[in-house]
Amino acid sequence: MTGPGPWTHKGPTDISTIESLDIEDFAPGKFEKFWLNISVSALGPVNVPVFAYRGFAPGPTVGIIGAIHGNEVNGIPVIQQIFARLEKSLRSGGVVGTITGTLIGIPVLNVPGFLDSVRSFDGHDLNRLMPGKSNGAAPQQYAYRVFHEIVTKLDYVFDLHTASVGRQNSLYVRADMNDDNINKMATDLSPQIIVHNSSPGGSLRGCAQQNGIKALTIEIGNPSTFQHDLIMRTVDGISTESSHLLPKLYKKVAETLRKGEVIAEIHSVFGELLQRIVAPDEHDTVIIGLESNPVAKLGNRIVHLGVIGNGFLEVVNDGHL
Ligand SMILES: [Zn+2]
CATH class of the missing domain: 3.40.630.10 (Zn peptidases)
Incomplete structure (x- = not known):
């Protein structure tokens, strides 16, 4: 994500x-x-x-x-x-x-x-x-x-x-x-x-x-x-x-998330809620990384989530080194 x-x-x-x-x-x-x-x-x-x-x-x-x-x-x-x-x-x-x-x-x-x-x-x-x-x-x-x-x-x-x-x-x-x-x-x-x-x-x-x-x-x-x-x-x-736009983060790195839990909100400079970012419904996830600058820019990564698994299945490319 x-x-x-x-x-x-x-x-x-x-x-x-x-x-x-x-x-x-x-x-x-x-x-x-x-x-x-x-x-x-x-x-x-x-x-x-x-x-x-x-x-x-x-x-x-x-x-x-x-x-x-x-x-x-x-x-x-x-x-x-x-x-x-x-x-x-x-x-x-x-x-x-x-x-x-x-x-x-x-x-x-x-x-x-x-x-x-x-x-x-x-x-x-x-x-x-x-x-x-x-x-x-x-x-x-x-x-x-x-x-x-x-x-x-x-x-x-x-x-x-x-x-x-x-x-x-x-x-x-x-x-x-x-x-x-x-x-x-x-x-x-x-x-x-x-x-x-x-x-x-x-x-x-x-x-x-x-x-x-x-x-x-x-x-x-x-x-x-x-x-x-x-x-x-x-x-x-x-x-x-x-x-x-100003995101308000509710979570910390390494925190695990339940399905649908709120991670962050983006507000306009006037304080209006523009967007709520929630954990996916399909999986339990963990926060690998978070944006620390509260000023959001188009295309900025706000959160890097990992899917929590029980074993090591086929390795995937998630776009990170
Ligand atoms: Zn100053």
Whole structure:
């Protein structure tokens, strides 16, 4: 078994594209999911996915931003979970009257880096190019659009990161604790560690602060993986205040599977379930290998399964060396 099979292109449904993030245009009490056009490539527009919810009562706009470094993906399910939780509690009538202001979630900010599973944007660190240049090179123009079309529309920013390749991180916050508002944001998150520091020039956090926006950085563990314990801790922390595809693996290598058991699910960046991958009905199987990068690409092998047998029958060619 080498992957989800022929691609269905059953991507997120009814997702429109907008050119400008105009919060006043959102209908209060309605969840919004859309693509925001940020740039253009030789092959067409480059759009970032956006979740939005505007409460009935006026209030501040809070933004949660993930993957400005393209391979730092733990923030993506954090944002999906926060919006899923909010949607569920609104559906049950729980918090409708109590939400003031607007919540914006950008699960993937650096779209080209995310697609290549790399930190950078065209070889540049997008988190050192803020606020960008309207007439600069492609990464500077991208940074400019991100900063002026998204960041300046926010009052509070949670910028979600992970460690770089080859390093490990705890769940920690980087924040200017001398600012009372940022101090409260950081403390309410209950991270393992708070690092009190300033932000490097050109960073999203530093530029936001220079523009009067209250911003902090959350470092959520390690790159190129989904760490569910740290993800859920971050979801809980942020919740106290305020078509590219992501497989969720339920199994581990060397685990045996019953017929029809769920191995993995593929979700869109908006969190919609696109495909469920199950063990075959004909045999009991064992997981020989699994994909470890949670960003699925067309044709990627998600799982390598072996059929469990009682003896050695005729040897077969399974395509592996
Ligand atoms: Zn980062």
